[in-house]
Amino acid sequence: MNNDDKLVLGGKTFSSRFILGSGKYSLSLIEAAINYAGAQIITLAVRRANTKEHENILDYIPDNVTLLPNTSGARNAEEAVRIARLARELGCGDFVKVEIMRDSKYLLPDNNETIKATEILSKEGFIVLPYMYPDLYSARDLVNAGAAAVMPLASPIGSNKGLATKEFIQILIDEIDLPVIVDAGIGRPSQACEAMEMGAAAIMANTALATAGDLPLMASAFNNAIKAGREAYLAKPGRVLTRGASASDPLTGFLRN
Amino acid sequence: MENSFFIDSQKLSPAALEKKHRLENDPSSRTDHMKYMEGMEIINSDICEKVMSQVKEYDYSKYTARDVIAALEHETCSIEDFKALLSPAAEPYLERMAQKAKAETSKHFGNTVYLFTPLYIANYCENYCVYCGFNCYNDIRRMKLNAEQIDKEMKVIADSGMEEILLLTGESRAKSSIEYIGEACKLARKYFRMVGLEIYPVNTDEYRYLHECGADYVTVFQETYDTDKYETLHLLGHKRVWPYRFDSQERALMGGMRGAGFSALLGLSDFRKDALASALHVYYLQRKYPHAEMSLSCPRLRPIINNDKINPLDVHETQLCQVLCAYRIFMPFVGITVSSRESESFRNGIVKIAATKISAGVSTGIGDHESKYSGKESDGAEGDEQFEIADDRSFERMYKDMSAEGLQPVLNDYLYV
Numbered sequence: 001m002n003n004d005d006k007l008v009l010g011g012k013t014f015s016s017r018f019i020l021g022s023g024k025y026s027l028s029l030i031e032a033a034i035n036y037a038g039a040q041i042i043t044l045a046v047r048r049a050n051t052k053e054h055e056n057i058l059d060y061i062p063d064n065v066t067l068l069p070n071t072s073g074a075r076n077a078e079e080a081v082r083i084a085r086l087a088r089e090l091g092c093g094d095f096v097k098v099e100i101m102r103d104s105k106y107l108l109p110d111n112n113e114t115i116k117a118t119e120i121l122s123k124e125g126f127i128v129l130p131y132m133y134p135d136l137y138s139a140r141d142l143v144n145a146g147a148a149a150v151m152p153l154a155s156p157i158g159s160n161k162g163l164a165t166k167e168f169i170q171i172l173i174d175e176i177d178l179p180v181i182v183d184a185g186i187g188r189p190s191q192a193c194e195a196m197e198m199g200a201a202a203i204m205a206n207t208a209l210a211t212a213g214d215l216p217l218m219a220s221a222f223n224n225a226i227k228a229g230r231e232a233y234l235a236k237p238g239r240v241l242t243r244g245a246s247a248s249d250p251l252t253g254f255l256r257n
Numbered sequence: 258m259e260n261s262f263f264i265d266s267q268k269l270s271p272a273a274l275e276k277k278h279r280l281e282n283d284p285s286s287r288t289d290h291m292k293y294m295e296g297m298e299i300i301n302s303d304i305c306e307k308v309m310s311q312v313k314e315y316d317y318s319k320y321t322a323r324d325v326i327a328a329l330e331h332e333t334c335s336i337e338d339f340k341a342l343l344s345p346a347a348e349p350y351l352e353r354m355a356q357k358a359k360a361e362t363s364k365h366f367g368n369t370v371y372l373f374t375p376l377y378i379a380n381y382c383e384n385y386c387v388y389c390g391f392n393c394y395n396d397i398r399r400m401k402l403n404a405e406q407i408d409k410e411m412k413v414i415a416d417s418g419m420e421e422i423l424l425l426t427g428e429s430r431a432k433s434s435i436e437y438i439g440e441a442c443k444l445a446r447k448y449f450r451m452v453g454l455e456i457y458p459v460n461t462d463e464y465r466y467l468h469e470c471g472a473d474y475v476t477v478f479q480e481t482y483d484t485d486k487y488e489t490l491h492l493l494g495h496k497r498v499w500p501y502r503f504d505s506q507e508r509a510l511m512g513g514m515r516g517a518g519f520s521a522l523l524g525l526s527d528f529r530k531d532a533l534a535s536a537l538h539v540y541y542l543q544r545k546y547p548h549a550e551m552s553l554s555c556p557r558l559r560p561i562i563n564n565d566k567i568n569p570l571d572v573h574e575t576q577l578c579q580v581l582c583a584y585r586i587f588m589p590f591v592g593i594t595v596s597s598r599e600s601e602s603f604r605n606g607i608v609k610i611a612a613t614k615i616s617a618g619v620s621t622g623i624g625d626h627e628s629k630y631s632g633k634e635s636d637g638a639e640g641d642e643q644f645e646i647a648d649d650r651s652f653e654r655m656y657k658d659m660s661a662e663g664l665q666p667v668l669n670d671y672l673y674v
Contacts, residue, residue: 023367023369024363024366024367024368024369025367025368025665026368026660026663026664026665027665045670046672047669047670047671047672048667048669048670050450050669050671050672051420051450051668051669073671073672073674074674075548075674079674082674083672083674086672101548102547102548103547103548104543104547104548104549104550104551104590105543105547105588105590106590107590158364158365159364160364206367207363207364207367210363210367210368211360211363211364211367
């Protein structure tokens with residue numbers, strides 16, 4: 001595989017295209033998950049890191065891994081901005097994943113508020129990765145607001161249902177000039193692989209690992225699947241027959257010039 | 258079998274005893290429990306009607322094994338499915354319910370378990386709720402902590418490592434005023450990352466004031482949603498007013514609180530109907546206030562000082578587990594708290610299935626944390642407990658036990674924004 005194939009986010013380059021979540025499994029497993037996943041970026045909830053404990057999640061993340069603090073708990077742009085600033089104060093760096101939810105049942109992102117928060121935070125020098133519902137207009141607005149990537153959901157958080165929004169994610173991949181990172185709902189390595197084949201720049205997963213019987217092994221499976229999907233995308237897939245057979249004689253063979 | 262709740266203290270005056278007996282024996286001597294008392298805010302809400310119309314018609318005996326199996330196979334659990342899961346027909350399917358509940362819990366919460374502790378700051382009460390240790394006729398040591406004492410208790414708890422606190426009082430506006438509780442919230446914010454309240458129901462503007470003082474979560478137990486039964490258990494005081502209590506969580510959310518907790522006290526009335534009502538109360542309020550964080554708990558009746566015979570009747574651990582699994586399957590996103598009323602073994606088991614939050618280092622008495630946490634003799638007075646707890650594990654031990662069960666204890670998942 002081409003060694004120059006890097007993921008670039010906010011001017012920083014990464015060779016791994018697997019972004020790891022951290023919120024749903026034991027802190028003691030984080031290091032193994034990172035290693036098996038080959039991950040260079042890990043998300044964490046600022047609200048979880050905001051502890052004087054005992055066990056702070058920040059102490060479990062190796063120094064060479066880039067932190068991607070998220071604003072979970074925010075219900076509007078203003079709250080997200082405040083949480084992002086707190087993340088910076090806590091020493092989490094300049095990356096921020098904007099997550100704004102006004103629904104405690106489905107945890108679907110509010111695109112309008114997300115656009116507002118992205119605009120404010122990117123002006124403050126944050127590298128903003130907004131979690132979004134895959135809507136083309138919103139994605140364009142996020143580009144204009146200064147996002148470093150867009151993170152559309154594949155299906156509802158925690159559902160492990162895979163690429164329910166496939167057609168719409170494909171539109172974002174085709175039309176948006178930023179990395180499209182598929183986030184939320186990816187339940188199996190095969191789904192991650194499929195998203196990468198489609199041209200996604202990276203995959204983010206959490207629940208799929210947390211609910212696996214063997215977390216490090218599943219992290220490794222995702223890592224391999226994401227790499228395979230990326231290579232397939234770069235290799236430019238050939239023709240795939242989806243239905244019936246193709247005519248052996250071309251229909252347009254009668255044309256004469 | 259019914260619980261026998263009525264206990265006479267020898268310290269009561271003849272006049273007080275006479276009034277007590279009259280309240281107990283003569284329903285006409287009691288006030289109308291559906292009528293608001295002066296000063297109680299009436300909000301415009303259709304939630305009660307939505308919940309109670311379903312509860313009224315719920316006939317759990319009509320559900321069959323076929324309904325239960327269908328409910329378990331459906332991808333999303335409808336209200337009808339939930340009713341089947343709460344029915345007696347579901348009892349033989351408890352293991353399957355637990356498996357499904359566990360899968361839902363882990364999708365939404367992973368292996369995390371939240372730890373918190375309650376702090377009772379006063380046990381004065383103006384109500385006569387016949388099953389409660391704090392009731393105004395019960396002969397117990399009464400106490401209200403002053404600011405200095407609250408500060409001291411909080412420091413002891415915070416030093417143990419705890420980051421979330423639930424402040425509780427008995428229900429006495431006269432002894433524990435809104436301002437007094439507000440000051441306690443302000444103190445709590447010094448020591449804790451998250452402050453919840455479990456106090457007497459108040460009006461929207463008072464919830465707003467308490468929110469500004471630092472409380473972000475309000476829990477109110479409805480005790481029972483069966484209004485007729487409620488009337489026979491809550492004989493005196495403002496708590497007698499059932500509808501004002503019902504709308505507490507909505508007033509709290511209107512006052513700006515981020516979250517609300519709900520519960521019936523199982524064992525008081527028909528537990529299946531009460532469980533249905535509690536869950537629908539959450540369900541309909543969540544639809545109206547989708548941003549709010551909701552939680553359910555499932556306490557059972559416990560013995561109290563001067564009446565060690567009180568028990569949860571037909572709600573055994575099996576039934577409690579069934580209710581909790583049904584809650585989880587119906588509402589995968591809600592927090593579920595299991596209190597120290599339950600045993601160590603039950604709590605260790607249920608956190609792996611459905612519960613997401615448990616208390617540790619619990620005392621339901623007043624001003625006794627230092628003596629309980631350090632073994633040091635108390636240098637001051639202490640107030641008696643509300644009920645007997647069943648799981649007295651310290652914070653440190655709970656943390657270790659949860660980790661040993663393969664769970665990740667979380668002390669704080671909260672930001673004031």
